[in-house]
């Protein structure tokens with residue numbers, strides 16, 4: 001049965017959320033309803049993590065296959081022990097270093113936690129978000145909150161309340177509108193149940209920073225194969241995709257700029273509307289062709305990340321048919337940006353020599 005409701009939106013101060021809005025939102029969570037809320041990474045679509053029926057509602061609202069597990073969000077360490085068992089000591093070290101923050105830990109799931117949170121796996125993914133609204137909501141609800149990114153499945157993640165509303169209107173009971181999220185990319189997902197700690201998704205917390213605590217951490221292979229970025233298109237789940245078709249370019253600066261210009265002109269000759277999603281410096285070279293969205297200065301990967309999903313959605317809103325973009329290296333936040341861009345491009349990567 002489809003879950004339909006009238007969506008309310010409460011504006012909320014991101015730093016000092018008002019008690020009344022939080023109380024109403026927390027009541028809804030305890031009643032098994034859905035509340036979208038800001039975190040420091042992206043907006044989450046929240047439900048009581050201990051209520052299997054409420055979790056089910058998340059999958060239906062997102063139109064997400066029941067094979068993609070959901071992160072449980074906590075506001076204190078006691079809740080970690082409510083969700084996971086046989087917690088390894090490095091989890092506590094990582095929590096001390098990075099929580100609250102953009103790190104998600106995959107651990108052994110405690111037996112009473114609904115299995116649909118992890119699509120039947122024996123594990124559970126847990127994160128303590130830093131955003132004051134997220135913290136206040138989890139605390140007031142008194143239960144951990146299961147929350148995937150608050151977008152329709154395969155759309156770019158939502159970094160503003162408007163994005164949530166565009167995707168999920170009438171499928172979520174309440175949206176807490178705390179403005180645009182700061183980081184703009186999702187958390188780093190780290191599996192601590194494998195033999196060596198494994199990054200399943202690069203994100204807000206960087207690999208080099210994880211190495212300071214767990215030197216043996218590895219990135220899942222599909223992110224480390226430099227030569228063949230599209231070697232595993234089957235594995236490249238269509239994800240974060242705007243409506244427009246995305247092509248990602250990588251290679252030496254000037255060759256890439258020339259290749260982008262050429263492709264842009266070819267598309268335009270075919271009568272297709274072209275969007276360019278690029279760093280500010282690249283826009284100076286290509287600003288005369290296509291509809292341009294500037295992500296910020298190339299060296300400032302924090303700003304680029306902050307703007308990425310806004311840019312993908314904005315170019316869609318401008319009804320471009322294709323989006324041409326360029327990578328930001330693979331180090332630091334470049335790894336997470338690469339992941340999101342490859343997926344937005346559904347593996348359509350052009351390596352320019």
Ligand code: TXA
Pocket residue numbers: 039041042043044045068069070071104106118121123124125127147148149150185186187188189200201
């Ligand atoms: O920053 C974030 O992580 C945001 C905010 C709302 O916290 N959430 C988010 O959730 O991005 P979602 O559902 O869009 O992505 C969760 C990722 C997926 O790649 C999922 O496969 C993985 O975490 N994941 C969740 N539970 C897992 C588990 N038990 N084992 C392995 N991977 C898991």
Ligand code: MG
Pocket residue numbers: 148149157
């Ligand atoms: Mg998501």
